[in-house]
Amino acid sequence: MNSEQLELTIGWLYPTLMSTYGDRGNVICLQQRTQRRGIRVNVIPLDQQTPAEQFYKVDIFMGGGAQDRQQEIVMRDLQGSKANALQEKIEGGTPGVFTCGSPQLLGHYYEPALGKRIQGLGLLDLVSKHPGVDARRCIGNVVFEITASPLAQDLKAMLGKNPVVIGFENHGGRTYLGNVEPLAQVVKGYGNNGEDGTEGAFYRNAIATYSHGPLLPKNPFLADWLIQTALKQKYHIPVSLEPLDDTLATKARVAMFQRLSLTNLS
Numbered sequence: 001m002n003s004e005q006l007e008l009t010i011g012w013l014y015p016t017l018m019s020t021y022g023d024r025g026n027v028i029c030l031q032q033r034t035q036r037r038g039i040r041v042n043v044i045p046l047d048q049q050t051p052a053e054q055f056y057k058v059d060i061f062m063g064g065g066a067q068d069r070q071q072e073i074v075m076r077d078l079q080g081s082k083a084n085a086l087q088e089k090i091e092g093g094t095p096g097v098f099t100c101g102s103p104q105l106l107g108h109y110y111e112p113a114l115g116k117r118i119q120g121l122g123l124l125d126l127v128s129k130h131p132g133v134d135a136r137r138c139i140g141n142v143v144f145e146i147t148a149s150p151l152a153q154d155l156k157a158m159l160g161k162n163p164v165v166i167g168f169e170n171h172g173g174r175t176y177l178g179n180v181e182p183l184a185q186v187v188k189g190y191g192n193n194g195e196d197g198t199e200g201a202f203y204r205n206a207i208a209t210y211s212h213g214p215l216l217p218k219n220p221f222l223a224d225w226l227i228q229t230a231l232k233q234k235y236h237i238p239v240s241l242e243p244l245d246d247t248l249a250t251k252a253r254v255a256m257f258q259r260l261s262l263t264n265l266s
């Protein structure tokens with residue numbers, strides 16, 4: 001099969017309600033890196049106007065962050081057939097990145113700073129709680145090493161070294177994992193809760209993380225892993241993607257590592 005015969009559909013969850021702190025950048029990066037390999041790509045919004053059937057067409061899910069109020073609106077809309085479709089897809093191995101507010105909704109519940117507990121979809125065994133309006137937000141650059149299996153092994157094979165991610169976090173909620181694997185171990189920053197050193201979660205091929213929109217542009221190997229995994233899932237063929245010129249991403253990473261006094265990781 002040559003690349004022109006391949007096509008991927010990116011499903012972007014609630015682009016207007018859930019896209020804080022540059023999360024749109026993740027979608028653009030994924031779209032560009034797919035197109036540059038000559039693979040056709042569609043980006044479809046999954047929002048209040050979208051029928052649940054559309055969810056079944058998705059090859060890669062992208063879900064961004066949101067403020068507490070927007071999360072409540074999204075949760076109300078997702079309940080029922082859309083939630084079932086999302087669950088079936090994730091359980092079936094469709095890859096995706098769910099950032100900040102999105103994983104809070106995929107867990108059992110999210111307790112906002114003000115107001116009632118928002119019931120989640122329960123797809124991930126985790127809970128999130130905001131300690132209150134006076135509590136310090138977890139804001140800043142975050143660095144973490146991916147440890148979840150088999151993702152860490154796949155990335156190590158791609159990179160020839162341990163996969164270290166540079167991101168940016170901004171959340172009030174703290175996430176506590178149950179019986180789900182953490183995505184990563186925090187090197188710098190807060191991660192899930194600023195206490196236990198874990199960051200995000202990994203389930204089937206779904207990446208849950210507190211890292212926002214620079215995630216894929218600054219760590220392009222993650223974007224390529226998503227594309228490869230989506231192609232394998234859809235076409236059942238081994239795929240190797242031709243390398244792209246990542247000079248700019250590498251420069252940005254080196255600059256960030258220097259700034260964070262972590263030059264040993266660059």
Ligand code: GLN
Nearest residue numbers: 065066100101171172173
């Ligand atoms: N409302 C959530 C929190 O503050 C999510 C924030 C976000 O997605 N950036 O934890």
